[in-house]
Amino acid sequence: MKKIIFALSMLGTLFTSCSDDFLEKEPFGELTDQQVVLPENIEPLVISAYSILNGQGNEASNAFNSPASNWSFGDVLSDDAYKGGGGTGDQNQIHRMEIYTTDSQIKDVEQKWSVLYEGVNRANTVLKALKNTTEFDEGTKNQRIAEMHFLRGHFYFELKKIYNRISFIDEDGNYFSNTMITPEEVWGKIEDDFNAAFNVLPETQTDPGRPTKWAAKAYLCKTYIFQQKWTEANAAADEVITNGGYSLMSNFNEVFLPENDNGPEVVFAIQYSINDGSPSNYNGSIGDRLMPPGGPRYPQYGFLRPSQNLVNAYKTNALGAPLLDNIDVTATDNVDPRLDIVVGRPGVPYKDLGINYEENWARDLATYGPYGPKKRVISANDPNYLPSWPYVTAANYYIIRYADVLLWKAEAAIALGNLEEGRTYINLIRERAQNGAYIQNLDGTADAANYLIATYDTPFNSPEAAVTALRTERRLEMAHEGHRFFDLVRWGIAAEVINTYLEKEKIERGYLTGAAFVEGKHEYMPIPQGQIDSGGTDDNGKPLTTQNPGY
Template sequence: MKKGLIYVALLFGVLACSDEFTQSPAVGALSDEALKNETGVNLLLTGAYSTLDGQRANGFGNGWSVSGDNWIYDVVSDDAHKGSTDDDQADLKEVELFNWATGNGYFYGKWGVIFAGINRANAVIALIATIEEGDFSAQLAEARFLRGHFNFELQKAWGNVPYISDENYAATEFNQPNPGPIWDQIEADFKYALDNLPDTQDVYGRPTTWTATAFLGKAHLYQQEWTDALTYLETVINLGPYSLMPDYVDNFRLAGDNSTESIFSIQFAADSGQSYNGNSGGALNFPNPGPFGSCCGFYQPTQDLLNAFQTTAGGTPLLDTYNQTDVTSDYGINSDETFTPFAGNLDPRADYTVGRRGIDYNGYGEHIGKDWIRAGFSDISGPYLPKKNVYWDGESDNQATGGWGQQLSGINYHIMRYADVLLMAAEAEVESGGSLANALTYVNRVRERAKNSNYMQATDGSGDAATYVIQPYASFPDADFARKAVRFERRIELGMEGHRLFDIRRWGNSVQHMNDYFTNEARTITNFGTKVNAYTSTFDLFPIPISAIDLSGGILTQNPGY
């Protein structure tokens, strides 16, 4: 899965040409007839997998919007600022400040790459339908899982979306209306995959029946079909092959690649030279200059996220009061000026998620503050650095440097990991009126892992880098408390992993929540508070890109409010 994707991309560039281009196959291209065999099916299937990382040969919109790790979605939530200077990637600044235009290239780029994935999956499905001999049930199940995944990504972002089937694809009838959700089609693809995939795969990165079961549970969860969601998720928990990694941080290092916690991941690979299989969509998101002179300083965690890691003396989160105090910020303080790091209680996951001054930065030494931050004090992005997406010192075999100095990580991105399944099951228990005891067990499994992980150490060898205090919950006294605890645990366990925006949206309190976040964040980053627009319910869905509407001849209709 990590080899040869560039060749498949080139193949798709040829296959995407119109029939009017030539009456006979170009040299080096494969005809439709030549693809009607196992080799052809597998080539097209590899091409569908290759789109998971967001890269393709026929890109449109803003090229930085397509990253498969969904970092731009965190910038629309309370987890991250865009980072860098305000004028670099101005379209993304407008997205973060909720000054949304239907022609913004970040929306159009993401829309386009998702449909590229859908079309490539449909190409496999349509091809298999034309082959009379041979058993292609395994490839068909994988293609339908991928189509379900891409449609899920489309659905959760835009809501009212068109459905392009393999029949539409075969007939080149791509201009389909978008009257509403396509959950039935998503469920059908995941259910087919569940029924037809094997329990194990010989090749990393391919889904199994357990993968499909987990994703089907997530699809029901997003529709608030709690009982169905719980059935699928608990099947994975009780019967599946997964477990939590012993050490939390290993999920974001080489040890986490295709580990027991990994349910479905983008398979990245890199080396000392420029690699086309590294995470090129996340290349902006390394410190600038940081500890190793990297580019480009984007994707900076918020003060609000860091504050959420504060704990009580008993080691539980400050569910309702975490923003009444701030983890000490060095915003406005230069590196040559005195700074004293926060001495209060913190969940140990804080310093594996947020890079802050005075604490080791992924093995590169103590974070020295402003001199590692590209954003200025007049910009909107604050003083913190991302950590989960940045490879650790000593793991240089999994990084590549591109032609203009960009860093390409070879560490996999977890689209879904087992901790997510546990927390989704806990949520389904609470919301279905089920067992609060089971919900408590699932949440505490996640918290116990964090408690028993290795803590970040001080660079001077004196012990823990901060006052880490974490304990499991003693009980969930009622459903309201359990709901808060489950939702809060999702944030601190999965922070900066691309999930937060859609959690906020589906929980139904986005307007109040996001406007409270704007107010809180403005206390420490004044310029952000003066520039961001108020959040309204319109922003619960992205605008349908105006270019897509134009290309459809008006068949696509715009989401309300735009």
């Protein structure tokens, strides 16, 4: 079996509503407190907690409003991507996010919050049931408890990085609104979940969809990185690198092929599948279904369009180092070979289709420019691609891959003053890009562009140079994986980078005129208004849940 399938369809018998006379009768289709602790009912509850990882929280096909990949929250809000689609009115609420006029009633703000808290709720439901059961195999019980701590840690991590001032509820029903618990205390709760998972989870899993001990340690490392706990992050990264058994694949392009989506580089992934009997193939990459780039083989949804700024970031100088001049790439420029793996560029072959990507593939070319997404789009020839509505794939989304861990190690080392150690780990990433297979022209006789990349072969001459190299490498390696905006925020440079980006982009992308990032506000999404309205008040009549600054 390729992967564990977390089906949504089987959950109907667990969560259907009861009739009007439910006070007199045992609810049909619901589980009583006595039933919920039975082993045959707990395992479906476990599956339900995994199933919502994909962001699909209802019976509609709109998980693109709460995508697990965070393409809208992490890429479009950054300097890496435009919203795309059929103009600014197509999914206008994402357009408003892109130009930083978000408010607390935007659908994506509300739905992402709702889906993530539903994940918390499902994990808590399992944890409570496992605490109260006496009939579950002890070893399996402990492992499922650890898995639910891992999942709950993930859901809270996502909430924390997107909304910052979040509420917390545990499996015992203890509730702390965002005026009762600080963001720092929430970080501590997340650390507790990943530590609890690490202490119990096995080093390997038969089902690749379940987290391992080293996935928990890697996520703990990420939690430390976001808090700038450099000593702890450095030690956690070392443990994963030494003990996890992970490795970089030799070719960057192959990392994102479906046959490798539980490969040696994948630390933890959301498992997708198609043609498995689920309604409307909702177990596929439903949150990314607007990503197909158009052209002769794909529907022309055309969302997540690479920015000119991102394309320019892949330029290299005569020595193969990043140029970072933000001058538009020309056909004669040297470029990092990862560019044509991440971005569909006119005149460059697209996947294994035997055709070049052309600018007329791009939907609304005048608004969003000529480039298309490529990195996480799979070949239309691949059986893991569904060539009919909703055009989803079975290619997993990687929450953490080994390149993340290596770059976190480099970042922590540099922050601790170990610039040479940081350079070593950055170079591991660049060596893979340098030595891997390059995209060829259609007849296979030459490289498709002037690819040139080199490692950093001399020591960094200052901490600032090391930080620049690290941050550049993370952008080039992780582009369009939903991380860029959150990196800018945690580095404290979001306002500077994004406003500089907008200044030039407005010249070519006129729809960005008027966009401005406000420091101290736009680093986080607003708390959904519905949550504030329903959050209750204290004894003095003051809201228990309050809005983020600036909204």
